[in-house]
Amino acid sequence: xxxxxxxxxxxxxxxxxxxxxxxxxxxxxxxxxxxxxxxxxxxxxxxxxxxxxxxxxxxxxxxxxxxxxxxxxxxxxxxxxxxxxxxxxxxxxxxxxxxxxxxxxxxxxxxx
Amino acid sequence: xxxxxxxxxxxxxxxxxxxxxxxxxxxxxxxxxxxxxxxxxxxxxxxxxxxxxxxxxxxxxxxxxxxxxxxxxxxxxxxxxxxxxxxxxxxxxxxxxxxxxxxxxxxxxxxxxxxx
Numbered sequence: 001x002x003x004x005x006x007x008x009x010x011x012x013x014x015x016x017x018x019x020x021x022x023x024x025x026x027x028x029x030x031x032x033x034x035x036x037x038x039x040x041x042x043x044x045x046x047x048x049x050x051x052x053x054x055x056x057x058x059x060x061x062x063x064x065x066x067x068x069x070x071x072x073x074x075x076x077x078x079x080x081x082x083x084x085x086x087x088x089x090x091x092x093x094x095x096x097x098x099x100x101x102x103x104x105x106x107x108x109x110x111x112x
Numbered sequence: 113x114x115x116x117x118x119x120x121x122x123x124x125x126x127x128x129x130x131x132x133x134x135x136x137x138x139x140x141x142x143x144x145x146x147x148x149x150x151x152x153x154x155x156x157x158x159x160x161x162x163x164x165x166x167x168x169x170x171x172x173x174x175x176x177x178x179x180x181x182x183x184x185x186x187x188x189x190x191x192x193x194x195x196x197x198x199x200x201x202x203x204x205x206x207x208x209x210x211x212x213x214x215x216x217x218x219x220x221x222x223x224x225x226x227x228x
Contacts, residue, residue, distance in 0.1 A: 037213050048207060048218040049157075060216065092157060096213030100173035101147075103157035 002027050002095055006104035012112045019080040021107045023093035028073045030097070037096035040069055040078045043106075044089035052091075053078065085111070114138040116146075116208050116219035123225045124198050131194040132222045134208035141189035142166040145212040148182065148193050151221070152204045162212055163191060198226045 003026040013019055029036045038056050041049040051060050053069040056076060066081040080087055088111060093104040119133040134146060148160040161172035163182040170182045179202070181194040195202055203226045209215040 039215070041215070048221050049215075050218070051214070051216050054214055054216075094157070094215075099171065100161070100175075101159040101213070103159070105156055 002098045002102050004104040010108040012110045013083050014112045016082050021078045023076045025074045029095050041092050042089050114217045118219040118222045121223045129196040134191045136189045144210045146191040147209045149207045150204045200226050
């Protein structure tokens with residue numbers, strides 16, 4: 001299975017600060033169809049996960065544009081330009097290029 | 113609006129089975145696969161497999177073959193997952209999600225507790 005490694009494990013930031021989360025895969029995530037099936041989800045405390053970004057950089061409807069995704073092949077990044085209180089929770093990257101799909105270990109974003 | 117409504121929490125004894133449901137609404141059920149994901153504190157998120165809601169075809173992660181059985185009832189737009197031969201390691205929150213690779217909508221999760 002493809003191993004997804006996320007760093008850091010936790011982030012403690014003040015409102016308004018930028019955030020950056022790294023996700024590295026053990027294999028290239030470029031599918032034979034040319035697409036890269038790398039997504040990011042946020043799980044707020046006590047809630048089910050919510051997808052934020054898919055196909056590396058496409059924002060889901062309603063997701064603020066302070067979120068952005070980038071990367072290619074095996075290295076990917078989620079950035080938040082200015083953290084807001086509603087952004088707190090655990091962020092996961094996951095890949096769907098290779099079966100079975102696999103998830104990163106998560107990055108917990110907390111308020112400083 | 114799209115919703116995936118899952119059944120309620122389950123408490124089961126070791127060796128028994130549970131069957132949890134995922135009722136879809138707000139879209140054409142057979143237009144999207146349903147995937148299932150396990151979440152534990154120790155192992156994080158694990159992909160169980162998916163069901164083609166139109167044909168009933170399934171594909172399971174190797175780890176969950178023989179553990180999970182996915183079925184679907186098109187008439188009620190509901191997907192099901194049966195977990196068999198339960199052990200304490202099966203205690204987790206189980207989510208259904210829409211799609212094969214996109215997971216744009218998730219159910220609220222079902223907590224399964226396996227305890228004697």
